[in-house]
Every structure is written in C-alpha cells, then in structure tokens.
Amino acid sequence: MSASIKKIAVAAVLALAAWFGSGALGFPHVFQAMFVAYVALGLAVFLLLDAPPMPRLSGWAAVAALLGFYLVLSVMYIGGASSWPQYDPEVEKGKIEKILKRKRVVVLAEQGRVETMLQRVQALQENSQTVMTRLGRFAPSVQVAEAPQNQGALTVVERGAEVYDLYECYNCHKIGGKGSVKKRGPILDNIGSLLTVNDIKQKIFDPTYLYAEGFEKEHKKGRMPDKYKELMTEEEVLALATYLSTLKDPTAETPKPVFVKANVEHGFTVFGYVREPSGRGLPGAEVHAMPRVKGGHGASGKTNESGYYEIFLHMHNENAGATVDVSAQGVKKTFVADYDPSDTITRRQQSLDLTVAAQ
Ligand code: HEC
Missing domain, CATH: 2.60.40.420 (Cupredoxins -  blue copper proteins)
Known part of the structure; x- marks a missing residue:
C-alpha cells in the first residue's frame, strides 16, 4: 500500500514537471496534456505491478478474458485517440486551394497580357507589311486586338x-x-x-x-x-x-x-462611399461637406479607387448639434452632428454613403 502511495507521489511530481516544463518550452496546451497523460499511463503500469496476481484461467474462461482484455484496450486506444483535437483535412485543403486560386488568377492574368502583346506585335507586323505593299492599292484595315477583360481579377x-x-x-x-x-x-x-x-x-x-x-x-x-x-x-x-x-x-x-491610444480631436470626420446605382464604388468623385454654422467653412475630399472618401471638418464644442450638408455630383444628404462636448472618449464622426447617377 505504502509502495503505491510513493509511486502516486512520484507520478504527481513528474506530472507537474511535465506540465510546467513543456509549458516553459512553449508547447501548446494539447501537448502539455498529452505529456501528463503519458505520466498517468506510466503510473498505471507501475501500479499494476503491485497488484496481487490473478487466479490462473483456463479453457473458455481464458479465451473470454483474453477477448475482454483486447476489447477494453481497443476501446481505450480508439476512444482516446479520437478525443484529441482533430484537424479536418478537407478544411485545410480548402485553405490551401484558396491561396493557390489567387496565385493562379495572377498567372492567368499575366498570360492574358502576354497573349495580347503577341497579338499586338502580329498586328504591327501586318501593319508594316501593308505599308510596304501599299502601292496605291487599298490597304486592308488593320485591327489591333482589344485587351481581353481581366476576368477572375477581384475587386x-x-x-x-x-x-x-x-x-x-x-x-x-x-x-x-x-x-x-x-x-x-x-x-x-x-x-x-x-x-x-x-x-x-x-x-x-x-x-x-x-x-x-x-x-x-x-x-x-x-x-x-x-x-x-x-x-x-x-x-x-x-x-x-x-x-x-x-x-x-x-x-x-x-x-x-x-x-485607447488616440485622443478625440476637436474636429469632425465624415466618411463613406460614393456609389453608382449599380452599387459600384465611384473613384475620383469630389465630395463636399459643409456645416451650417455661422462662420463655418466646408471641406472637400476625393474618393479613392474603391469609391471611399474621408473629410475632416473643423468643428468645435460649441458646434455640437449643427446640421451638416454632404454632396457629390449634385446629390446632397444631410445629418446632424450631435456629439456630446463633454465626451472625450467617443470619436466625433459620421458615416455617410451617397448614390449618384451612373457615369
Ligand atoms: C481570437 C479571437 C479573435 C480573432 C481571431 C480576431 N479578433 Fe477581432 N476582436 C476580438 C475581440 C475579443 C474583440 C473585442 C475586444 C477588443 O476590441 O479588443 C475584437 C475586436 C475587433 C474589432 C473592433 C470591433 C468594434 O466593434 O469596435 C475589429 C474591427 C476586429 N476585431 C477585427 C478583426 C479582424 C479583421 C480579424 C482578422 C484579421 C480579427 N478581428 C480577428 C477577438 C478576435
């Protein structure tokens, strides 16, 4: 009995050492747990050594005992292995496929560009031929192939x-x-x-x-x-x-x-998208914002290639509650800048999207 207690004590120390040691070496928790499980397995084996010997079995009882033992081991082995975290190979494959797809699109686009260039060269060649053979005759009109749409390229x-x-x-x-x-x-x-x-x-x-x-x-x-x-x-x-x-x-x-890191500025930011009716962002559109306050001045910004703009307005604490007009290409929207002057945490800003007529 005391021998068993000693073994359990040693195993407890080993388990702690395995946990914290592997933790210090940067192993993930799953691995730490696995090391501790190994120690527990070792302890089980050593405790079995102390167990009193079993009575001798023979005949069908021995066969049944052997099969029973095999069954228990199999259940433990399969059950134990599948209770660890599993990776789904399909999910991992999907991720790799996504990365490759993007690369492939780039390669295809590159290929498309090379082909267009070759077509251009050919067209130029034909062009020069027609010039050479042009002796007052009709030269066939030369068509330069149009660049194919860059299909597959993402917005x-x-x-x-x-x-x-x-x-x-x-x-x-x-x-x-x-x-x-x-x-x-x-x-x-x-x-x-x-x-x-x-x-x-x-x-x-x-x-x-x-x-x-x-x-x-x-x-x-x-x-x-x-x-x-x-x-x-x-x-x-x-x-x-x-x-x-x-x-x-x-x-x-x-x-x-x-x-946390940035102080709230004493100004007001208007930001958002200018879109065509199709929903596509409109690049290069001029956007103007104007607060309706005495002596206030407006500010302008341009949309980037996604149709996104940001405008910083000089508005002060006393301008809280002012109405602001935002316009682009003749389309106007209005909002109320209702910030709390005593609030120094919340950013003073407003998102506002505009939809303008198709270009
Ligand atoms: C392991 C969990 C975890 C992952 C992965 C994670 N986030 Fe977060 N994220 C959080 C938690 C928790 C918060 C809230 C606490 C905070 O803001 O720090 C948060 C906050 C945010 C916020 C602020 C939301 C708000 O309402 O103010 C944004 C934006 C954000 N995450 C974007 C992302 C993006 C983009 C990614 C992927 C590149 C990402 N997060 C990945 C846990 C995560």
Whole structure:
C-alpha cells in the first residue's frame, strides 16, 4: 500500500514537471496534456505491478478474458485517440486551394497580357507589311486586338472578404450571421458605420488601439491576436479594412469602439462611399461637406479607387448639434452632428454613403 502511495507521489511530481516544463518550452496546451497523460499511463503500469496476481484461467474462461482484455484496450486506444483535437483535412485543403486560386488568377492574368502583346506585335507586323505593299492599292484595315477583360481579377472589396477568410477572423467574429458560435468577439455587420478605413487598419495591426464597448475584459486579456502586423501585406490589410468599411447594417449590434491610444480631436470626420446605382464604388468623385454654422467653412475630399472618401471638418464644442450638408455630383444628404462636448472618449464622426447617377 505504502509502495503505491510513493509511486502516486512520484507520478504527481513528474506530472507537474511535465506540465510546467513543456509549458516553459512553449508547447501548446494539447501537448502539455498529452505529456501528463503519458505520466498517468506510466503510473498505471507501475501500479499494476503491485497488484496481487490473478487466479490462473483456463479453457473458455481464458479465451473470454483474453477477448475482454483486447476489447477494453481497443476501446481505450480508439476512444482516446479520437478525443484529441482533430484537424479536418478537407478544411485545410480548402485553405490551401484558396491561396493557390489567387496565385493562379495572377498567372492567368499575366498570360492574358502576354497573349495580347503577341497579338499586338502580329498586328504591327501586318501593319508594316501593308505599308510596304501599299502601292496605291487599298490597304486592308488593320485591327489591333482589344485587351481581353481581366476576368477572375477581384475587386478590392471581394479581395478583402477573401483576406477575412484566409486569416480566419470568423473564428471570433460574426458577419451575416456566420462565424464564431461562442461569441468570442463582436459582430462586425455595422463596423463600417463606426470606424474609418484607417482606424480599422490600425485596429487589425494593433489590437490595443481601441476596444469594442462591452468587451473590456476580452480586450485586457488580449483576446484579439496581435500577429497580423507580421503576417499581412499592406495590400491585404487595406483590402480587408475596405471590405469591413462597407458593412453598414444599422440593425446589427456591433459595439461602439472606444479609443485607447488616440485622443478625440476637436474636429469632425465624415466618411463613406460614393456609389453608382449599380452599387459600384465611384473613384475620383469630389465630395463636399459643409456645416451650417455661422462662420463655418466646408471641406472637400476625393474618393479613392474603391469609391471611399474621408473629410475632416473643423468643428468645435460649441458646434455640437449643427446640421451638416454632404454632396457629390449634385446629390446632397444631410445629418446632424450631435456629439456630446463633454465626451472625450467617443470619436466625433459620421458615416455617410451617397448614390449618384451612373457615369
Ligand atoms: C481570437 C479571437 C479573435 C480573432 C481571431 C480576431 N479578433 Fe477581432 N476582436 C476580438 C475581440 C475579443 C474583440 C473585442 C475586444 C477588443 O476590441 O479588443 C475584437 C475586436 C475587433 C474589432 C473592433 C470591433 C468594434 O466593434 O469596435 C475589429 C474591427 C476586429 N476585431 C477585427 C478583426 C479582424 C479583421 C480579424 C482578422 C484579421 C480579427 N478581428 C480577428 C477577438 C478576435
């Protein structure tokens, strides 16, 4: 009996050493648990050595005992192995396929470009031939092949949705009802109404930059990974932020961002998209914002290639509650800048999208 107690004590020490030792070496929890399980297995074997010998079995009883033993071992082995976390090879394959698809699209586009160039060269050759043989005769009109549509190329927003999937933001966030079932992080369906593209970018690269209201605890624990700055390219983070900035569903419960690092500026930012009726963002459109206050002055901005604009207005505490007109290409919208002058935490900003006539 005392021998067993000694063995259990030794095993307990070994288990602790295995857990903390492997933890210090940076093994994930699954592996730590596995090492502890090995110690437990060893303990079981050593305890068996102390067990009183079994009565001798023979005949059918021996066969039954052997089969029973085999059955127990099989159940333990298969059950144990399948209770560890599993990787679904199909999911992993899907991810690789996605990365490859993007590469393939680039290669195909490249190929398309080379082909167009070859066609041009051929056309030029024909052209020079006709010039040479042109002796007062009719020269056949030369047609330069038009560049084929760059099919397969994604828009910035589509690319951003892909980046969102690739980096598995859905593990903690929900968009359109899809994603994290355990509510690890906020729903993002209305994030475009709350954050500018630049602020979304900053949040992804530095999760301490701001936190979602109601998620203070998760924020303090650093739940959102801060690895994206090392992993993402500038193109990826811009596409991702652009995609998220188009999500404006006011019925969604996306929590308000609270800025930790930046002071609230004494100004007001208007941001959003100018779109054609088809929903496509309109690049290069001039947008003008004007607060209706005495002596106030307006400001302008231009949309980028996704149709996104940002305008910074010089508005002061006493301008709170002022009406602001925003216009682009003859289309005007109005909103009330109703910030609380004593609130030094909430950003003074308004998202506003405009739809203008087709170009
Ligand atoms: C492991 C979980 C986890 C992953 C993965 C994760 N986030 Fe988060 N995220 C959180 C949590 C928790 C919060 C709320 C606390 C905070 O703001 O720090 C949050 C907050 C946010 C916010 C602010 C939301 C608001 O309402 O203010 C944005 C934007 C965001 N995440 C974007 C992303 C993007 C984009 C990715 C993928 C590149 C991502 N997150 C990956 C956990 C995660």
